[in-house]
Amino acid sequence: MDSPPVLRRSTRRRSAAPPAPPEPTRGALTREAWTEAATEVLVDQGIDHVRVDVLSKQLGVTRGSFYWHFKDREELLRSVLQAWRERATEQLTQRLERARDDAHDQLRDVLSLPFRGRAARRGARIELAIRAWARRDELARHAVDEADAARIGYIAQIFSALGFPIAEARHRAFITYAHVVAESVMPGQGGPAALGQRQERTKLFEALMLASLGG
């Protein structure tokens, strides 16, 4: 289990009515802390439980203090999606901008994402929760579609750099993305879950993706 984010509790609680929060709670929790807490509740209990009353109770602050940072629940939900998208895509795009010029190395880097221990597991849990939410919510679905497109686009650039024509680079990127997602969410499938097995599978996958067909 991931430990919950450290959140400062307001020392003085007052029951003020929204939308005007009392001065003391003003700086007690940041917008980011509310967003983090909402993400935790989303992961552990599902989107129906991400409610202002639940969160403020959990954080030990008044409902009023919520409205200092957000207009309403929808704005909080948008913030959850925004934070996820930034974290999820920056993982990839920051790599692109780093020193690694070798496309093979970059591909290997992408394929190693599901193996990054705790951070990978936490990322997978959040992602699954957001995908579950996206099944029944237009806003979340839009965010998921955009994140998928951004990641596939990034991977396609790698295959382009490796010399594949554009359309084929996009196909290979889709296939690679599907594989990385599956390795994240079904680590125990397809044989003994031992790390050695999964790494052998990853090596085979890499070789297949680099293979050029015909001639």
Place this chain on the structure above:
Amino acid sequence: MDSPPVLRRSTRRRSAAPPAPPEPTRGALTREAWTEAATEVLVDQGIDHVRVDVLSKQLGVTRGSFYWHFKDREELLRSVLQAWRERATEQLTQRLERARDDAHDQLRDVLSLPFRGRAARRGARIELAIRAWARRDELARHAVDEADAARIGYIAQIFSALGFPIAEARHRAFITYAHVVAESVMPGQGGPAALGQRQERTKLFEALMLASLGG
């Protein structure tokens, strides 16, 4: 949208207390009809809404009539998972038992699953709903794990028949399964969603999976 299953409503409603249902409702709804209705609610509203009171109201029958078929809610949930597993895996295993002896044809058959129109879309919706549920429920997770293992095992048999060593056949099966799932749940990703594009991608994927490396 899928149309809801046709369900016979009991013509005479009586408010009997569970667990002894009144005679008239005895045969009004089958166990299968309750299971179907529960699956629909799961897909449309999520697992928290699959409750005896919600379902009986929706079906226009008394709560008591539920207990004629099921001991409790958990037995209904088990029935939902059982029905899904049977449908989801029989899709694959029945194919294995059919006349098609050619492993190439069988692989092509597996890869064509996401393209089977309405049935595929409905299947994907149910599957996503069950995976979302499995995130937070041991019973559902067990069913999903078993279904994944059965399908990967089936696909591994195909790769074995194609001449790949057992470990490699399982790796290729995992990769293929990941691809089929991704084609089902992210049909619009990785380029224009036009069917031609996706079929081109599928052909590339098939060629890659059949490629043998080294020698």
